[in-house]
Amino acid sequence: MKTTGDVRLRDVMADDLPIFFEQQLDPDANDMAAFPARDRKAFAAHWEKVLADDSVTKKTILFDGHVAGNIVSFEQSGDPLVGYWIGKNYWGKGIATRALSEFLGQISARPLYAHVAKHNVASIRVLEKCGFTIYREEKVSYAGGEVEELVMRLPAI
């Protein structure tokens, strides 16, 4: 895996949103994450809510100065979660590992959980490299069927 190039996190800006929108429209990315694309209206409403919510930590991932994706942390049913989305053009460069590593230094909630599709081997490896291990399995609805999902957990240290 190529891991050269500069990975940085910064606050999300309005100009990032059209790029995030395109990145989350990619069918291969949707299948990889077992997460459906949002249409323009649902996407705008989602990010408006995210940006207004101070309890959600959200960062834009830059790769050599370009918007490569986003990473967020939020609470769901009392558990702190982390999630990230990398644009398909930026896959295979070690960006997610470096972005997650940097992000984990900025959020202190532990144990921290992440949901990942069981077939998303690359993302599972990213989480493992950052200290997450498989905590439980779930099934989620996707594309009219069911997909197996892993809930991964990072302990306090």
Add this chain to the structure above:
Amino acid sequence: MTTRASGPFEVKLTPQAPGGEPESATLGRMSIDKQFHGDLEATSRGQMLTAGTDVPGSAGYVAMERVTGTLHGRSGTFVLQHSGTMTRGAPQLAITVVSDSGTGELTGLGGKMAIIIADGKHSYELDYTLAEAP
């Protein structure tokens, strides 16, 4: 006599390249960089190894960190050993001062540390003894 030291701390974990072993699907290796505040004013550097399994909720990690600073005003270094095991969702964690790892004014230090997380803040409780070095 056991003394309790407590206070907040911050930690940064940085993933490291696998250490020469075949690329494993389940091993993680991270560097640890910590700042302790309160009764223990110190920094620590160390390494953590994690091992996941295919059984959800079963995993383990070990870590060693060398702490450098002052404990209730006594300066020196010591080593903390973490041994964490999760069995089908039930976590167990022991953090122990490595025997005779204390140096300087912390020579002879023994004890156990607990990590407490509340409202997203990390804090520690170190119950320790300071015995005469052999």
